[in-house]
Amino acid sequence: MVTSECVIVGGGPAGLSAAKELLEAGARVTIIDRNERLGGQLIKQTHMFFGSEKQYASHRGIDILEYLVNDLAPYGDRLEIRTGTTVAAIYQDKVLGCLKDEKYFKIKAESVIIATGASEKALPFENNDLPGVYAAGAVQTLMNEYGIKPGQKVLMVGSGNIGLIVGYQLLQAGIEVKALVEAADRIGGYLVHASKLRRLGVPVLPKTSIKRAIGKDAVEAAEIWSLDENWQGIPGTEKKLDVDTICIAVGLSPLTELLQQTGVRVEYVRELGGNVPLLDEGYRTTVDKVYACGDVANIEEASSAMVEGRITGIHAARDLGHEVENAGFRIKALQHELYDLRGGPPGEKVRQGIKKREVLA
């Protein structure tokens, strides 16, 4: 059976960052990703990132992806990259069952880092299964990775950073955004993103949601309506929008299914996005040598995922018996980066969630 010191499942910002630290410390690493290219969601992040220089702020996600992959190049002899490969199962003895080109094979790992990221939440409304109703991330993949326009006239649902950013990228692709609706009474994401859309003529409508999609074989229009204090639609406020595409950006859920196969303890923490693994300060789960970092551990920005990945990588390397130079100092510095990234109002939810998780652990 193929063996590996550390298998990292998911080659996004968290997984790639963890890999770098492990390789630097001398470990043998396998990165498995179900996509053909590494990078996770970075592949379609054409916008500049926030944060500080330490997390490549003001660089574009697509460029950051290159930096993270290039960081691994010097360690080619100890690094195995398996893209286009799906981990279908993890057994309790850390044997991973993998699928590649419909062939099944197993890898035995000494330690496993789960960095599988998140999936997009759905929204219940009439006709939400019509062709033309997309998750925002899917639209971003179509446009920015494959160069395909999802439609010509879009309604965006949700004003978190994903809804705001994808809304802007739709405009960049030459697609009309008829409106962006938000169920809450205020914008969820960064105001700078909202202002960017607004000044390009996109109405941003708070306390508004989609009532139904209209169409026979595909979306032909959308009906939106105002919401009352109890988040219920107010009859009589319906407005019909002439759109062929409805984009849903109402949040993410951690993809913990694979992680749970290892038998780790998972608890529901609303502020972190749903069912999340209980972790110690080294991103160790409740199962020995199984780690989790990035969006699978808590829904956040990619900048935080990179920092978490690095901290995880350092701990995982040490747990395998590798020496990490200045480990204590470096971990402290990275923790400080997280503290900075989460220090303001946008980080409040994650701060609360992490506190809750610490209590549960």
Next chain:
Amino acid sequence: MIERDGIASENMVKAEFPTREELERPKAVIECYKRIPCNPCETSCPFDAITVGEDINDRPVIDFDKCTGCGICVFNCPGLAITVFQINDDEVLMKIPYEFHPLPEEGDDVHVVNRAGERITKGRVHKVQAGRRQNKTALIHLSVPADYLYDAITIEVIPFEE
């Protein structure tokens, strides 16, 4: 209200502006109204004119004495929240960030919009900086009538139609 519709009020905008005397030279106006973890404006400024400080969540503060209006922060701001303004007789000269294709060209007429996305006046493009350094966020230099100092914010995506 900006928290609800993304439109900064006139008072909020004016509070970020330098004085008219200071605007005889180009100055960056930063419209970063909410605390977010971000500081490339500070680290990209070659003149140390912008301070975010120890806590990267703090809002940037600009020293108009040090700001030269060079525009480097404009294309480094991930929020595209910075614009350079200068008053030149009866015109306002602006440098705006622009991330659409095709880019406008020198001499082009463009529709100038306010923060609500409404057409307010016509502007003229004087220069387009879109090299390696701008890294895909072009810096468009344009002029608009002086009356629109506090209203003009960007241009409609071209093609320009009367």
